[in-house]
Amino acid sequence: MKETNSPSHHPANARLKELLGLVRHSFVTHRLRLLLGFIALLAVDFLQLIIPRIIKHGVDGLANANITQIGLMKLGGLILSIALVIAVLRFVWRYLIIGFSRLLEQAVRNRLFRHILKMDAQFFEKYTTGDLMAHSSNDLNAVQMACGMGLVAAVDAFVMSTAAIGFMVHIHGQLTLMALLPMPFLAIFTRILSGRLHRRFATVQEQFSSMTEFARSTLISIRLIKAYTTEKFQTERFGKLGRGYVQSNLRVAVIQGLIFPIATMVGNLGMLLVLWFGGKLVIAGTISIGDFVAFITYLYMLVWPMMAIGWVTNLVQRGLTSLNRIHTLVTSKPALPELENHNLAPIAHPTYSLRELTFFYQNETQPALNDIRLELGPGIHGVTGRTGCGKSTLCRLLARLYPVMDGQLFFDNTDVNTLPVDYIRAHLGYVGQEPILFSDTIAANIALGKPDATQAEIEAAARHAAIHNDIIELSDGYGTLIGERGVKLSGGQRQRLALARALVCDRPLLIIDDGLSAVDVATEHEVFNGLQQRLAGKTVIIVSNRIKLLSMTDRTIILEEGRIAYDGRHDELLKQSSLYRSMYDKQMRQTPIAEPVP
Numbered sequence: 001m002k003e004t005n006s007p008s009h010h011p012a013n014a015r016l017k018e019l020l021g022l023v024r025h026s027f028v029t030h031r032l033r034l035l036l037g038f039i040a041l042l043a044v045d046f047l048q049l050i051i052p053r054i055i056k057h058g059v060d061g062l063a064n065a066n067i068t069q070i071g072l073m074k075l076g077g078l079i080l081s082i083a084l085v086i087a088v089l090r091f092v093w094r095y096l097i098i099g100f101s102r103l104l105e106q107a108v109r110n111r112l113f114r115h116i117l118k119m120d121a122q123f124f125e126k127y128t129t130g131d132l133m134a135h136s137s138n139d140l141n142a143v144q145m146a147c148g149m150g151l152v153a154a155v156d157a158f159v160m161s162t163a164a165i166g167f168m169v170h171i172h173g174q175l176t177l178m179a180l181l182p183m184p185f186l187a188i189f190t191r192i193l194s195g196r197l198h199r200r201f202a203t204v205q206e207q208f209s210s211m212t213e214f215a216r217s218t219l220i221s222i223r224l225i226k227a228y229t230t231e232k233f234q235t236e237r238f239g240k241l242g243r244g245y246v247q248s249n250l251r252v253a254v255i256q257g258l259i260f261p262i263a264t265m266v267g268n269l270g271m272l273l274v275l276w277f278g279g280k281l282v283i284a285g286t287i288s289i290g291d292f293v294a295f296i297t298y299l300y301m302l303v304w305p306m307m308a309i310g311w312v313t314n315l316v317q318r319g320l321t322s323l324n325r326i327h328t329l330v331t332s333k334p335a336l337p338e339l340e341n342h343n344l345a346p347i348a349h350p351t352y353s354l355r356e357l358t359f360f361y362q363n364e365t366q367p368a369l370n371d372i373r374l375e376l377g378p379g380i381h382g383v384t385g386r387t388g389c390g391k392s393t394l395c396r397l398l399a400r401l402y403p404v405m406d407g408q409l410f411f412d413n414t415d416v417n418t419l420p421v422d423y424i425r426a427h428l429g430y431v432g433q434e435p436i437l438f439s440d441t442i443a444a445n446i447a448l449g450k451p452d453a454t455q456a457e458i459e460a461a462a463r464h465a466a467i468h469n470d471i472i473e474l475s476d477g478y479g480t481l482i483g484e485r486g487v488k489l490s491g492g493q494r495q496r497l498a499l500a501r502a503l504v505c506d507r508p509l510l511i512i513d514d515g516l517s518a519v520d521v522a523t524e525h526e527v528f529n530g531l532q533q534r535l536a537g538k539t540v541i542i543v544s545n546r547i548k549l550l551s552m553t554d555r556t557i558i559l560e561e562g563r564i565a566y567d568g569r570h571d572e573l574l575k576q577s578s579l580y581r582s583m584y585d586k587q588m589r590q591t592p593i594a595e596p597v598p
């Protein structure tokens with residue numbers, strides 16, 4: 001036999017093994033919990049199967065007139081006690097097995113989350129937030145269902161149907177064959193209908209999320225909607241989404257309404273056959289009335305396992321598809337090198353060296369940066385240029401958010417591709433174009449990168465970012481909550497808070513990617529003084545189109561279509577670069593530079 005044909009080497013098997021590897025650890029860790037859960041489940045099945053035997057005993061006793069009222073009461077009491085034990089055991093298995101599926105879901109979710117946080121910018125361009133949210137809700141839910149209820153239903157259906165059929169055969173083999181004739185149809189029906197039910201339910205979920213997303217985006221932009229008087233239009237669109245949602249729900253209700261009547265009908269079809277042939281057997285004295293009643297009870301018991309077979313195959317199929325999607329995510333490799341940080345010593349004054357660096361975004365034919373040669377050491381470096389010239393790209397590459405080719409970017413004279421990404425990042429503070437603040441206190445927002453920062457350190461950073469005075473004017477000072485439920489800050493205040501966050505970490509490199517654009521001109525000067533004081537001897541890169549700010553830097557790099565067009569001090573650039581000159585003329589007409597430029 002060829003090796004590829006052997007089952008253990010079959011690619012599909014290998015893939016399945018890999019997929020199950022994602023959940024295996026949870027099964028092993030919680031094996032005792034599962035064992036107890038399944039013991040309880042099997043005990044329930046066993047007890048359920050005993051009840052028809054007791055009924056048979058009672059009915060035969062009545063038919064043969066050899067049972068007393070006390071005897072009947074005793075049987076009734078026995079059934080009641082069994083029912084009680086069943087109730088307790090049902091609780092136990094549900095608690096243990098469904099609890100297990102939730103623990104498994106949590107383990108996979110944590111793994112997924114950990115992995116997503118490790119990924120780089122390219123990954124987040126490939127997968128949208130919506131995709132990732134869908135993976136962490138719908139897909140995890142499908143896996144949880146398959147490993148919880150799916151597993152229970154599979155075991156339960158197998159045990160119950162085998163035992164019930166065994167008991168039925170014990171009563172009468174031919175009658176059993178007759179009674180089972182319609183059962184495969186039941187499994188097939190459930191399989192088809194539950195598949196359809198799932199697809200329709202997925203549509204309901206999608207529509208629900210579009211409706212809530214629409215409501216959310218409407219509410220957050222309520223001022224804009226009022227300003228443009230589009231309330232009526234928005235209401236109509238919301239109404240349309242709502243109507244779609246109701247229709248989809250009705251389509252789900254149709255299937256739900258069909259499943260049980262069809263199941264009962266098929267069950268009853270079997271019953272009809274049993275009544276016909278079984279009745280004849282009773283009349284002929286081949287089986288007792290008690291056997292007949294017990295047989296019917298077992299037949300009813302078979303309806304659920306038959307439905308479960310159809311349902312479980314769907315659950316398993318969905319679970320595997322979802323596990324496959326999660327697996328693709330958690331095994332995707334970041335484009336940046338994943339190197340271990342073997343306690344590399346931090347560098348006090350690191351430098352960057354860009355050597356003929358050219359960078360393309362994924363699937364782009366034009367480079368975003370082209371042949372960049374640049375040395376960045378201690379000092380304040382300005383970067384400017386027209387929109388789209390590559391300023392942010394440069395910052396992102398320095399922060400190691402995107403991969404670069406070997407031999408093009410050096411961190412302290414070492415090729416960045418030979419250094420762990422987190423080692424380089426641990427040296428830098430980053431202030432992006434959009435300050436991202438969390439719904440938390442101001443102090444916690446500043447201390448994000450240094451959770452153990454003292455109040456004095458937080459305040460010092462806030463002073464250097466020229467935001468301290470604004471903070472102490474707020475009702476709770478540094479304890480003031482910001483975000484949706486808290487105080488709203490102006491754009492400039494948010495940017496300065498983000499700057500304080502970078503300063504508190506006290507790292508030797510600071511990149512400010514247009515992070516001061518909303519700060520007013522007077523405060524900008526204060527911020528710059530704060531930076532100069534705090535960051536003496538460090539490397540600071542400030543992207544800005546504000547000439548006043550650039551005039552205070554040690555040098556400014558002007559980018560044009562991804563290339564360095566000019567690199568010099570303010571007075572040199574005024575003479576050399578027409579772009580810089582025209583920016584200067586335009587901005588000075590609005591706010592002349594108060595002091596002489598160095």
Ligand SMILES: Nc1ncnc2c1ncn2[C@@H]1O[C@H](COP(=O)(O)OP(=O)(O)OP(=O)(O)O)[C@@H](O)[C@H]1O
Nearest residue numbers: 125361362364368386387388389390391392393394
């Ligand atoms: N994620 C991306 N994928 C593909 N192309 C991108 C991506 N980000 C930026 N670009 C392109 O790369 C070029 C440089 O963009 P970049 O954001 O670096 O410019 P910028 O100078 O910072 O512009 P702005 O001043 O408007 O922020 C632009 O042509 C832009 O369209």
